[in-house]
Amino acid sequence: MTELTDRYLFAATRSLPASQRDDLSRDLAERVADTIEARIDSGASTPETAERDALVELGHPASLAATYSDRPLMLIGPRYFLIWKRLLLFLESFVPATVAAATALGLVIAGGGWEVIGSSIGIGITVAVHLAFWTTLVFALIERYGTGTDVDETLGWTPEQLPQLPELRRPHRRMDLIATLVWLAIAAGFLVWQQFGIVWADGERTSVPLLAPDLWSFWLPYLLALIALEAAFAVWIYRSDWNWANALVNVALNAAFAIPVVWLFVEGRLFSPEFLAVVEPLLDSDAEWVLSVLFVAGVVAFSAWDAVDGIVKAARGGGRGTLDFPGNRSPRRTEL
Incomplete structure (x- = not known):
């Protein structure tokens, strides 16, 4: 059985309940092998093309899986x-x-x-x-x-369209990387955009920056550089996976974010005076204290969670997440 057949079996069984996948995979593997043998014996295909021809004959893997699992593909009928x-x-x-x-x-x-x-x-x-x-x-x-057009003909399906087999180590790491880079890009864009005003007063948007403009002398460029480092680190994790060294770097990056932000906030230097002048008349002293505590706790909790998450991933030998549910983390590598 070659990789092409493996990809066909994966495509046919990935949407089924876990309890049905092994049985269906074995049945389909036998059916593919029998079809290949029959095509070679009959002279319908050469040994070099028999596997691809057999998969074309069997048809779209999702349609074939539906016939095995008693889950008909029904809109009004299964054809489309x-x-x-x-x-x-x-x-x-x-x-x-x-x-x-x-x-x-x-x-x-x-x-x-x-x-x-x-x-x-x-x-x-x-x-x-x-x-x-x-x-x-x-x-x-x-x-x-x-x-009554044939479904495979309508879809234009060929074996070359079969999905690649998932990586045993990190089946979703590319998705993790893309999500991380998108959020970092949003964060960098926000740091620049907020300078032009994100406050609505009396139903109109005003040019009041959220963060103090004098932070552009050092701290805002520092945060933008930190975002660039986080992006580079995300790419590195994608290529190397989690280990103890990477977990320690992750802890350092989170500390490099949380400590300056909390310090600037406590010192009263984080938000612009214009922004505070708009917001403070709307809040009493108790509300200001509660919001201040929530802000500091949120920054610390977010950074601590991300740091601990990296440590747990490293302790588990790498993987996508720290929670135990299907697809959230990959099994540890087994040494032969």
């Missing part, structure tokens, strides 16, 4: 289920978010306040519901009145 699912997931992945963002931008330009957030979310949800309804309706009509 996979095409409908692929299109719907594609549209829902970006259309609602794009419409919501465009709506939010238009409302902000028109002078909207915090209500922009609620309005944008509501419009995004509405668009998502309409997309699901109208897409499903179109496919229901196609199912009822369309021709």
Whole structure:
């Protein structure tokens, strides 16, 4: 059995409950082997092409898995289920978010306040519901009145489209890296954007910076450099995985963030005087004290959690997360 067959078995069984995967994988492996042998014996394929031809003959792995697991792919009928699912997931992945963002931008330009957030979310949800309804309706009509086109032909499926086998060590580390880099980019963008004002007063956005402008003399460039180091460290973790040395570097990076931020806040140098002048009249002394405690506790808790998370990952020999649920961390490497 080659990697191509392994990828086919993985694609066919990955959406099934864990209790069914082994049995189905064995059955499919036997069926693939029998099909390969039959094609060679009949002269329908050469030994070099028999495996690929056998997988094409068996068809799309998701369709084949559905016939084994008593889970029919039904919209109105099974013929167009996979095409409908692929299109719907594609549209829902970006259309609602794009419409919501465009709506939010238009409302902000028109002078909207915090209500922009609620309005944008509501419009995004509405668009998502309409997309699901109208897409499903179109496919229901196609199912009822369309021709009997073969699903594999419609999907244009070939064995080359099979997913790569997951890495035994870190099955989701690329997703971790992308998520980390996106959030770091957002954080860096926020540090720059806040300087131009993010405060709404009397329903209008004002040019009041959140952080004190004199921090640009050192501390804000320091935080931007720290974000760059965090991005480089994330790439390093992606390439090398967690170990004790990386865990100690992670602790140092978190300390390098938390200590200056808490110190600047306690010294009253973190937020700009203009921002405090807008906010303080809206708060009494008790509210200010509670918010101050929550801010310091939040910074310390976030940094401590991330540092401890890295230590736990290193202690477990690497992996995606610290919680024990399927897919959250990979098994330790087994030495032969």
